[in-house]
Amino acid sequence: xxxxxxxxxxxxxxxxxxxxxxxxxxxxxxxxxxxxxxxxxxxxxxxxxxxxxxxxxxxxxxxxxxxxxxxxxxxxxxxxxxxxxxxxxxxxxxxxxxxxxxxxxxxxxxxxxxxxxxxxxxxxxxxxxxxxxxxxxxxxxxxxxxxxxxxxxxxxxxxxxxxxxxxxxxxxxxxxxxxxxxxxxxxxxxxxxxxxxxxxxxxxxxxxxxxxxxxxxxxxxxxxxxxxxxxxxxxxxxxxxxxxxxxxxxxxxxxxxxxxxxxxxxxxxxxxxxxxxxxxxxxxxxxxxxxxxxxxxxxxxxxxxxxxxxxxxxxxxxxxxxxxxxxxxxxxxxxxxxxxxx
Numbered sequence: 001x002x003x004x005x006x007x008x009x010x011x012x013x014x015x016x017x018x019x020x021x022x023x024x025x026x027x028x029x030x031x032x033x034x035x036x037x038x039x040x041x042x043x044x045x046x047x048x049x050x051x052x053x054x055x056x057x058x059x060x061x062x063x064x065x066x067x068x069x070x071x072x073x074x075x076x077x078x079x080x081x082x083x084x085x086x087x088x089x090x091x092x093x094x095x096x097x098x099x100x101x102x103x104x105x106x107x108x109x110x111x112x113x114x115x116x117x118x119x120x121x122x123x124x125x126x127x128x129x130x131x132x133x134x135x136x137x138x139x140x141x142x143x144x145x146x147x148x149x150x151x152x153x154x155x156x157x158x159x160x161x162x163x164x165x166x167x168x169x170x171x172x173x174x175x176x177x178x179x180x181x182x183x184x185x186x187x188x189x190x191x192x193x194x195x196x197x198x199x200x201x202x203x204x205x206x207x208x209x210x211x212x213x214x215x216x217x218x219x220x221x222x223x224x225x226x227x228x229x230x231x232x233x234x235x236x237x238x239x240x241x242x243x244x245x246x247x248x249x250x251x252x253x254x255x256x257x258x259x260x261x262x263x264x265x266x267x268x269x270x271x272x273x274x275x276x277x278x279x280x281x282x283x284x285x286x287x288x289x290x291x292x293x294x295x296x297x298x299x300x301x302x303x304x305x306x307x308x309x310x311x312x313x314x315x316x317x318x319x320x321x322x323x324x325x326x327x328x329x330x331x332x333x334x335x336x337x338x339x340x341x342x
Contacts, residue, residue, distance in 0.1 A: 001027045001305055002060050004086075006052060006077055007068035008032035008041060011091055011118070014289060015066050016046070018297050021286035022309065031055050052077060062086050064114075064304035070162070071169040075100045078115075082107050087114035087304040089297070092178035093332065094325030096169050101329040108322045116300045117320035119182045119328075121239060123292035125279050126257035128318065130241060130250055131187045134219075138271050139261070140246025142188055142221040149180040151237030153229040157203045164204035166341055171207030172229045173199070173336060178328050180225060180239060182320060187241075189219040191331060197339035202230040208341055282312035 001023055005012050008030050019028045029047040031054075032038055038048040049055040055062070064087040067077050075095045081088050082104065094101045094117065108115045121127060134142050153175070154164060162168040163175075185191060196214035203209060213225040229237070240253035247265035251258045259275045261267060267275075284294035291312070298309045299316045310316065336342045 001307075002029065002062050003027060003301075003304075004029050004031060004049075004055055004062050004065045005068060006031045006055075006065060007070075008034065008037040009068065012066070012068035014293065015068060015089075015297065018286055018288050018294055019066070019301075020046075022297065022301060029055065029060075052080060056080070056084065064089065064300065067091060068118075071096055071174070075104065078104050079107065082111050082113050082115070085111060085113050087116075087300075089116050089118060089300045090322075090325065091118040092182075092325065092328070093169075093174065094322065094329050096167075096174075096329075098326065098330045098333050101326045105322045105326045114300075114303050115322035115325075116296070116303070117182075117322065117325040118296065119178060119320040119324065120292050120296050121179045121183045122186050122318050122320060123295040123314065124239075124254055125282060125291070126252040126255065127183060127187065127239075127241070128314070129257050129279070130243065130252045131318075133245075133250060133259070133275070134187050134243075138267065138275065139248045139250070139259075139265070142219065143244045143246065144222040144224075145188070145241055145243040146224050146226075147180055147184055147239070147241050148226045148228070149176045149237060149239045150226070150231040150234050151176065151229045152232055152234045153237070154203050154209060155230070155232075157205075164207045166207040166336065171204065171209075171341075172227045173208050173211050173332055173341070176227045176229055176237070177211070177332055177335070180227060181331050182324060182328050183239070184217075184223055184225065185324070185327060186318070186320075188217045188221045188223065190217060190327075191215050192218045194331070194334050194338060197335040199339045199341055208339075211335065211339065213335055282314065284312065285309060 030041050031049040041048045067090040158164050163170040194215045199208035199211045209230045211227040216222045243250045248261040282291040284291050299319050302309045
């Protein structure tokens with residue numbers, strides 16, 4: 001049941017901690033170019049490799065791989081894994097080039113190999129309930145909404161780093177954008193038309209710190225989005241939605257959801273009770289950072305290994321596919337182009 005984590009940085013460490021508790025001892029290995037990282041992992045009893053080539057050259061049968069390296073390296077790594085039929089969990093965004101993302105989607109289609117994207121906000125419980133409200137139509141059709149992702153990430157000029165360089169995968173649109181853009185697609189359906197895109201800079205000179213976006217969906221819903229990673233009022237990143245439906249309004253954020261049903265709405269008492277029911281934490285096999293981080297990996301392992309792991313009543317099909325990753329990459333490119341960031 002061997003799983004290979006490629007990249008021993010922040011996200012690789014997070015995934016390793018969860019996977020190590022979900023799998024048998026010794027089943028998780030790490031691939032990282034840093035000698036220091038490999039030394040530390042080795043002291044913890046974790047098998048390490050200097051390169052993906054070294055890991056693939058062994059006689060180990062890899063049942064899955066987690067790609068947690070800088071986005072600029074995703075394409076060759078994912079391509080090598082898919083060519084060998086190894087199921088992939090790929091952190092967002094898929095690549096920095098929609099053409100390369102399309103190549104990966106085409107390769108996945110030919111191979112039929114599992115690819116799951118690390119678009120974790122899909123599994124945050126209030127947003128799952130908002131998705132259900134929209135898809136069941138219990139409040140009628142969504143009319144318009146406001147969605148925001150705000151944080152306090154860039155607090156001073158950092159113009160020598162990739163983190164604030166859009167061309168190297170940095171900037172608010174590349175970092176925050178995939179989560180909010182994908183979540184809007186997951187909740188309201190495909191984007192039909194991009195109508196406006198404007199960015200501003202606070203500390204960055206080679207990337208964006210804020211982006212305002214306007215678009216419409218094939219469902220008819222209209223959305224206004226704000227990305228901002230220089231909001232000094234925030235301790236950490238957070239998302240929120242305000243949505244107007246035919247028969248009510250919904251406010252949802254990372255922690256809670258509030259539903260207001262319009263007077264005279266054609267909603268049964270049973271439906272109203274479900275809309276207003278309190279939310280209990282999802283049961284997961286190991287908690288770290290939030291249930292959503294465990295849920296996404298439980299679903300990936302369940303599919304890759306054929307081993308039942310999921311305890312929460314969550315539809316595995318909520319997980320983002322390679323085609324979702326491709327759609328997000330295309331939207332980022334379109335937004336950056338309209339906003340004249342590229």
